[in-house]
Amino acid sequence: MAKTITFKPLDIGFWLAWLGYIVFLGVAPLIFSSNLGLTVLSQIGTVIIAALSYNMLLGQTGMLSFGHAVYGGLGGFIAIHAMNLVAGGSLVCPTSLIPLVGGLGGAFFGVIFGWVTTKKSGTTFAMITLGIGELVASAALTFPEFFGGEAGITTNRVIGHAVLGISYGPQRQVYYLISAWLVICTIAMYAFTRTPLGRIANAVRDNPERCAFVGYNTQKVRFLVVVLAAFFAGISGGLGAINFEIVSSENVGALRSGSLLLFTFLGGVGSFVGPILGAVVYVFSLELLSKVTQAWPLYIGLLFLLIVMYAPGGLWSVVQMNMRIIKFQLFRQMLRPYAVILCAALPLFLGITTLIELAYARQLDVGGDAVVRIWGLPMDVTSLMPWLAAFVVAVIGAALFRRAARGFSLAWGRVHEIIAERTAGRGVSA
Amino acid sequence: MSVPLAIELRDLRKSFGKTEIIRGANLKVPHGQRFAIIGPNGAGKSTLFNLISGAFAPTSGEILLNGHNLAGLRPFEINRRGLSRSFQITNIFHRLSVFENLRCAVLYSLGYRYSFWQSLEKLADARERAENVLELIGLKRRSETPAGLLTYAEQRALEIGITVAGGAEVILLDEPTAGMSRSESDHAVELIRTVTEGKTLLMVEHDMSVVFGLADQIAVVVYGEVIACDTPERVRANAKVQEAYLGTPAEALDE
Numbered sequence: 064m065a066k067t068i069t070f071k072p073l074d075i076g077f078w079l080a081w082l083g084y085i086v087f088l089g090v091a092p093l094i095f096s097s098n099l100g101l102t103v104l105s106q107i108g109t110v111i112i113a114a115l116s117y118n119m120l121l122g123q124t125g126m127l128s129f130g131h132a133v134y135g136g137l138g139g140f141i142a143i144h145a146m147n148l149v150a151g152g153s154l155v156c157p158t159s160l161i162p163l164v165g166g167l168g169g170a171f172f173g174v175i176f177g178w179v180t181t182k183k184s185g186t187t188f189a190m191i192t193l194g195i196g197e198l199v200a201s202a203a204l205t206f207p208e209f210f211g212g213e214a215g216i217t218t219n220r221v222i223g224h225a226v227l228g229i230s231y232g233p234q235r236q237v238y239y240l241i242s243a244w245l246v247i248c249t250i251a252m253y254a255f256t257r258t259p260l261g262r263i264a265n266a267v268r269d270n271p272e273r274c275a276f277v278g279y280n281t282q283k284v285r286f287l288v289v290v291l292a293a294f295f296a297g298i299s300g301g302l303g304a305i306n307f308e309i310v311s312s313e314n315v316g317a318l319r320s321g322s323l324l325l326f327t328f329l330g331g332v333g334s335f336v337g338p339i340l341g342a343v344v345y346v347f348s349l350e351l352l353s354k355v356t357q358a359w360p361l362y363i364g365l366l367f368l369l370i371v372m373y374a375p376g377g378l379w380s381v382v383q384m385n386m387r388i389i390k391f392q393l394f395r396q397m398l399r400p401y402a403v404i405l406c407a408a409l410p411l412f413l414g415i416t417t418l419i420e421l422a423y424a425r426q427l428d429v430g431g432d433a434v435v436r437i438w439g440l441p442m443d444v445t446s447l448m449p450w451l452a453a454f455v456v457a458v459i460g461a462a463l464f465r466r467a468a469r470g471f472s473l474a475w476g477r478v479h480e481i482i483a484e485r486t487a488g489r490g491v492s493a
Numbered sequence: 494m495s496v497p498l499a500i501e502l503r504d505l506r507k508s509f510g511k512t513e514i515i516r517g518a519n520l521k522v523p524h525g526q527r528f529a530i531i532g533p534n535g536a537g538k539s540t541l542f543n544l545i546s547g548a549f550a551p552t553s554g555e556i557l558l559n560g561h562n563l564a565g566l567r568p569f570e571i572n573r574r575g576l577s578r579s580f581q582i583t584n585i586f587h588r589l590s591v592f593e594n595l596r597c598a599v600l601y602s603l604g605y606r607y608s609f610w611q612s613l614e615k616l617a618d619a620r621e622r623a624e625n626v627l628e629l630i631g632l633k634r635r636s637e638t639p640a641g642l643l644t645y646a647e648q649r650a651l652e653i654g655i656t657v658a659g660g661a662e663v664i665l666l667d668e669p670t671a672g673m674s675r676s677e678s679d680h681a682v683e684l685i686r687t688v689t690e691g692k693t694l695l696m697v698e699h700d701m702s703v704v705f706g707l708a709d710q711i712a713v714v715v716y717g718e719v720i721a722c723d724t725p726e727r728v729r730a731n732a733k734v735q736e737a738y739l740g741t742p743a744e745a746l747d748e
Binding site: 257260269270277284287 | 567568577586587600610611616655
């Protein structure tokens with residue numbers, strides 16, 4: 064067979080990143096071995112799959128969906144019913160493959176709803192997904208036989224006989240099941256970005272009109288991507304069903320869909336890694352930040368605003384830009400601006416969070432006790448002093464931050480100018 | 494049996510609301526010819542292109558491609574029958590690299606369609622074809638650059654590249670040299686000549702030096718009708734055509 068041999072330097076960083084990802088998933092439960100650690104890790108695994116599948120729509124095909132939780136949720140319901148059937152003896156399916164059942168369930172609904180939603184694109188598509196989301200959420204309360212009403216459907220994941228000592232009773236075993244599926248799904252979704260359909264999905268995102276004039280039915284492209292994304296969302300839902308042993312109407316609701324959108328965007332839709340980062344932030348805020356402060360949705364909202372305004376490429380794009388600076392050995396020039404801006408940001412951050420916490424404590428009147436601890440300091444919400452002090456610190460912080468930000472953005476611009484010059488020079492010579 | 498025409502328009506009409514833009518256009522484009530459509534602004538040249546490529550549906554009349562009626566076909570279906578078009582306003586995949594733009598343009602015609610079970614990198618024919626076109630349009634150096642960052646002239650070249658990459662036999666170019674400098678447009682003429690070798694070309698163009706440099710035949714469209722269709726020399730001498738160019742006989746055409 065005649066084959067052109069093209070020399071391509073082996074991308075070591077690429078393979079190291081994959082290796083690191085898999086090794087980390089393998090050893091993580093040894094590092095975070097507490098119950099909380101395992102719970103958080105397991106949940107992160109399921110959410111990463113959901114966020115990656117959402118990004119197949121938003122980041123790769125340019126489809127803004129407000130109802131993606133529908134597929135994960137319905138996949139979860141199918142999976143949990145399958146588990147209950149297995150427990151009842153009327154179905155044979157090892158627990159390890161239950162996520163696949165969820166995936167097929169998700170894909171099935173992807174075919175049905177995708178057929179409706181992808182008839183239109185852009186804003187109309189977004190509106191139809193919103194409608195489908197509401198439709199399914201209300202159906203969840205109307206058909207208790209399938210959805211279990213308010214309480215949802217519960218199950219016991221320890222079904223059948225233990226295979227090789229794996230019963231999926233202990234959380235650690237569930238974590239490894241989730242991780243195994245996570246690795247498979249991540250590889251599959253990454254591979255998708257390098258297939259003809261995956262590339263044409265990008266083309267549809269960039270310019271649907273032109274896509275039609277190179278022979279593609281853009282509606283069919285969007286439909287196929289929705290079905291595939293729904294399949295992976297369904298796997299995530301199936302894993303969630305095993306992990307929590309319950310699926311309820313919450314799983315298909317608008318709040319879940321909104322969170323998927325928000326955190327995928329927060330992580331970054333322009334790259335493959337972004338949604339993974341977003342999923343981690345999501346579970347951290349849901350499981351950890353929420354235990355520290357009741358104002359956590361407010362903080363997430365503020366973070367989201369900052370990202371939309373200053374780093375629309377998401378958190379991962381911030382990481383990428385800094386890695387680029389490091390690669391060009393210019394990070395030394397950024398050390399001082401970074402130190403200055405962090406010092407200036409600290410009082411601003413402390414001041415604002417203290418004000419927010421004071422407001423929450425006063426509003427919620429925690430336990431009738433007027434004294435709360437904020438950043439380790441006892442503060443009396445009824446007296447003026449802590450409010451005034453926090454306000455003053457915040458104002459001083461804001462003033463300092465403004466100055467520091469100016470210096471920072473100058474340094475940032477300078478560094479990127481140098482990078483642009485160097486890459487332009489390389490482009491001409493190459 | 495005679496060989497069917499590449500493109501034939503039969504009494505084609507298109508109205509937007511009460512305004513009739515195309516009023517009974519007739520045109521016969523034989524295979525392997527380079528055809529230029531000229532005419533004053535607002536004559537309906539671009540509308541004609543949008544009708545032929547399926548972007549608009551005609552109000553009445555027929556469009557035939559290789560003897561087959563295109564009625565009711567959508568743009569991607571017309572494209573699959575061997576007709577490809579470029580756009581007056583650059584219409585590329587701006588976030589994809591130049592190479593990926595061209596690879597997207599060849600995938601369907603090579604039969605990969607909606608495949609999500611094959612790796613792009615392993616499709617040697619798609620890569621080769623995209624690289625050939627890359628070479629042809631002179632953008633090899635810019636292969637990895639996102640298309641949105643190209644200069645205007647480079648984007649126009651890519652526009653033509655995407656149009657011809659799929660191997661369509663009938664090529665429609667909508668003002669391929671619009672907004673170009675003299676040297677850029679000379680370069681573009683050469684490019685068009687090369688990439689349309691052995692194919693049927695239909696192009697809308699305002700630049701008369703481009704038209705007379707490329708076209709075998711010229712169709713003059715005025716007020717939605719084809720008032721003349723002939724060789725460049727005869728069109729230049731045609732009184733009706735001279736009149737259409739606002740009573741400044743031959744001046745516009747002599748440019």
